[in-house]
Amino acid sequence: MAMQSSARLIRRYYHEMWNRWNFALAHQLLAPRIRFRGSLGVEVRGIEAFKGYMRHVQSAFPDFSNTIEEVVSQRTRIVARLSYRGTHRGELFGIPPTGKRIAYSGAAFFRISRGKIAAGWVLGDTAALIRQLDAPPSSQSRGATESGLRIVAANAGQRDWAASLMASSEPWITLRRDLASCRTACHRPDSLLFVALSGTETCGFIILQRRGVADSPYIKSLAVAEQHRGRGVGSRLIRFAEDFFRLSASHIFICASSFNSRARALYERLGYAHVAELKDFVIPGASEILMRKSLLSTAQVNASAR
Ligand SMILES: CC(C)(COP(=O)(O)OP(=O)(O)OC[C@H]1O[C@@H](n2cnc3c(N)ncnc32)[C@H](O)[C@@H]1OP(=O)(O)O)[C@@H](O)C(=O)NCCC(=O)NCCS
Structure with a gap:
């Protein structure tokens, strides 16, 4: 697959699928047996489990947005540097919704096979994310931090x-x-x-x-x-x-x-x-x-x- 189309695939993955919560596009962009580790540390295999992970992120941050800061591609391997933003509306890491705006960074490594994403491994700065959700504790999140x-x-x-x-x-x-x-x-x-x-x-x-x-x-x-x-x-x-x-x-x-x-x-x-x-x-x-x-x-x- 040409380098340019691999990079285009990754752009569609973030801009059209994740940023628009377009679950149907998963079948076009992802290999059926995709292995994936998301920026929140969840590991899944297969498209249905992948969509489950998307729903998990969606329930925590309904307005979640991914910004691609940089993409490096080498044949079937793509690396992207990401910024994630959203508003904390659902429980995450055991922390009840705080309503806070959050931002964290991530580095994503993809393997492309036959024009689809066959594997993805994303390291998200979850320590920075949890710090933003936890400190200072709001009245809503106090229960989680106290326990x-x-x-x-x-x-x-x-x-x-x-x-x-x-x-x-x-x-x-x-x-x-x-x-x-x-x-x-x-x-x-x-x-x-x-x-x-x-x-x-x-x-x-x-x-x-x-x-x-x-x-x-x-x-x-x-x-x-x-x-x-x-x-x-x-x-x-x-x-x-x-x-x-x-x-x-x-x-x-x-x-x-x-x-x-x-x-x-x-x-x-x-x-x-x-x-x-x-x-x-x-x-x-x-x-x-x-x-x-x-x-x-x-x-x-x-x-x-x-
Ligand atoms: C069932 C289980 C997961 C509950 O977890 P927990 O952290 O103790 O649950 P909570 O503290 O939220 O609630 C406590 C209640 O759980 C129930 N419970 C069930 N088994 C229990 C056990 N072995 N010890 C203590 N509480 C138990 C009781 O109703 C208890 O209420 P009580 O204090 O009025 O007796 C846990 O007891 C456990 O791991 N049991 C062994 C494995 C198991 O049975 N899993 C369920 C398979 S269907």
């Missing part, structure tokens, strides 16, 4: 940590999930895995699937390290998942094993209702209880009933 909890996309080491926690915890012990199968679950490219951090300590994780049940978002797994349980971390991770999907879905699903009555009680308290019992689903003698919560506000429900 000291941040929710971030997991890196490979944190995925391994999540797999070890899963394999050593109920309900997975009873469900006979060994470390190898937990590792597979935590490294699946179509699963979004986020961890809750208290300072530098990892306290819990949540695995999300955009189309896990009935074409709707699904909380696939959730666990909090034993010493951090009962302090609101699990509830916080669930709220994070709900906010993550709120702009793009009207329902979210979760499952609890029939013997995991404390988790079920927690989900009920958070507004999840029983929809189905899947008998003998993972192991004989135990059911998986499928639960669902509406992500629509009362105003939206009333409007759609009219």
Whole structure:
């Protein structure tokens, strides 16, 4: 592919797809099995997961804009220096919306194959971004900074940590999930895995699937390290998942094993209702209880009933 058209592809990617939230263009510009790490540190594979990442950025900064400061291209490799700007309207890194205008920088490395973006790796200055969101704490963001909890996309080491926690915890012990199968679950490219951090300590994780049940978002797994349980971390991770999907879905699903009555009680308290019992689903003698919560506000429900 000519150098000029590779650079043109990258310009279309930023100006026409990202800056206009043109999700449909993803199929024209991206290779179906694209591997991508975004400026916020989220790693995804495939176009649907990529669009999920776009929605994540959109929910945090609905007016997000990318400015290309510089592009260097060499055959199928392109490097771009970017400036990002936006207004913080949705939870990000566990920080509730502050309404602040933010700006941060990034460096993006792309590989082009057959006229499409096959891989992208972007290093964003998230430390500068978090400083702008955190300091000084506004009345809205105080809760997050006081609790000291941040929710971030997991890196490979944190995925391994999540797999070890899963394999050593109920309900997975009873469900006979060994470390190898937990590792597979935590490294699946179509699963979004986020961890809750208290300072530098990892306290819990949540695995999300955009189309896990009935074409709707699904909380696939959730666990909090034993010493951090009962302090609101699990509830916080669930709220994070709900906010993550709120702009793009009207329902979210979760499952609890029939013997995991404390988790079920927690989900009920958070507004999840029983929809189905899947008998003998993972192991004989135990059911998986499928639960669902509406992500629509009362105003939206009333409007759609009219
Ligand atoms: C379920 C779980 C994620 C909740 O996380 P958490 O940070 O303890 O949750 P919160 O602090 O927000 O809420 C606490 C509530 O969680 C529920 N809970 C479920 N299992 C619990 C456990 N093993 N220890 C403490 N609380 C638990 C209780 O209802 C508790 O309320 P209570 O204090 O009135 O008893 C966590 O307990 C856990 O990791 N359990 C083991 C793995 C698991 O069961 N995952 C769910 C798979 S469906």
